[in-house]
Amino acid sequence: MTTPPPSPRRWWGLGALVISVLVISLDGTIINVALPTLSQELGASTTQLQWISGGYLLTFAAVMLPVGVLGDRFGHRRLLLAGIAVFGAASAAGVLADDPGPVIAVRALMGVGAAMIMPLTMAILPRMFPKEELDKAVGTWTAAASIGMPVGPLVGGWLLNHFWWGSVFVFNLPVAVAALVAVAVLLPADPAAARRAGAGRAPAFDGPGALLGALGITGLVYGSVLVPEDGWGSVKVLGTLGAGVLLLVALVFRERRAASPLVDLGLLGDRTFRWGTVVATFVNFCVMGILFVVPQYLGSVLGNSAFGTGLRLLPLIGGLVVGAQLAEALVPRLGPRAVIPLGLLVLAGATLLGARSTVADGYAFAALWLALTGAGFGLAIVPSTSMVLGSLPEEGAGAGSSLLETLQQVGGVLGVAGLGSLLSSGYLDRISTGGLPDEAARAARSSVTGANAVAARLDDPGLLASAHTAFVHGSNLVLTACGAVAVVAALLAAAFVPPKSAFPVKSAFPVKPTGKERGGKREREEKQHA
CATH class of the missing domain: 1.20.1250.20 (MFS general substrate transporter like domains)
Structure with a gap:
């Protein structure tokens, strides 16, 4: 057809x-x-x-x-x-x-x-x-x-x-x-099928599955939100994250047996969908961690206002636009197996370059590695997202895109939580608050913004210098971790992303995998290509 x-x-x-x-x-x-x-x-x-x-x-x-x-x-x-x-x-x-x-x-x-x-x-x-x-x-x-x-x-x-x-x-x-x-x-x-469903002829909705998914994801997200304040060792954090994981495991068991599943687990058996989603989640983990750190650096260390900070993030956007255009040109020639690892390696190189930052560096150096970060992001995320969308059956595009977006969102939240904790650890390891009153010391150790306020109130240039040095140290740890994650993702993409020949070239939708290929639960008819 x-x-x-x-x-x-x-x-x-x-x-x-x-x-x-x-x-x-x-x-x-x-x-x-x-x-x-x-x-x-x-x-x-x-x-x-x-x-x-x-x-x-x-x-x-x-x-x-x-x-x-x-x-x-x-x-x-x-x-x-x-x-x-x-x-x-x-x-x-x-x-x-x-x-x-x-x-x-x-x-x-x-x-x-x-x-x-x-x-x-x-x-x-x-x-x-x-x-x-x-x-x-x-x-x-x-x-x-x-x-x-x-x-x-x-x-x-x-x-x-x-x-x-x-x-x-x-x-x-x-x-x-x-x-x-x-x-x-x-x-x-x-489509007509959806209009008929809207008229009351839709299959039963998996309400229990939706509840398990919502509660499980809420547990993961809420537990991650608590991490910066309570730490990874907190009973509240571990209990919330653990409950979220158990609920999502229960969701998987339910969906394997549900007549009308909320999540088509067979999608994860599709190599194209699986590895496109893995790459997109890794990229989101890195980018959300970077966007957590960089505005604080531009604002609290370099001293820009909120408006000035946003303005100075524009090289990231420019790099993203360039990277997306490059991906569009390169994927038809080289295939996603080559382009996606290239983008991830550019992202890794950019973050590792940023990890060499010092307090003495000005904005020009930050603009350079931010532009490269955007380019790597665009090169990696565009083909990986296209892979996922191109692998979806036409009648299940919504469920598949929701699964992709949910995993990306959870990856981004975990990135902010994990990398935020790394930033905090690096900051606390280097900041010196000796000789300060207890309340001032607590404020200075809570964040670099708090340290700036204490230093201004006490006219303490030594505390200001210590806080900025400590924050840059912590942010460099975060950028190093992002670089390492991007390298791992590049290796996985090079090994497991399907080659160019695995992708259809004429139809907007690929041949659907059989039920056996999609997890063995249900037999599906194959769509013929033009």
């Missing part, structure tokens, strides 16, 4: 997806620069600030897994419109909030909307674009999904410099409205 000719409006449709995902990626970090203002104007405690930031992350990760299955059954576009509406409505409620409790609730609801938007925009891509254009479409989508992370503080800093704290929520409203209109007008209609 041949695939239908691509729509002439597909690039306009990609623009609608880009608008949808861009606001999500921006919102993931835009709130961070508003936390001090929320603390001051709403009287939010440290714990409440943690939930304002972490509540969004929790619901985002926990809800994402069932969203793909629901999108496959009821229509990707239909559910995407609902997700944008939820996100916009929550943002409108955030404007009206005047207490930390409602802000926490609003952020959690925004996470639900974001979890509906992110995997569904990805799932729609292979339905809109033929295989030969999928890399370009994925590269554009990836740039939109990634650009918001470093640009979020830039936008947030500008808004807070000119308006009140609620402007970070107001910013989402016109973008959400534009995304609703663009998706409704420009995206192709949902």
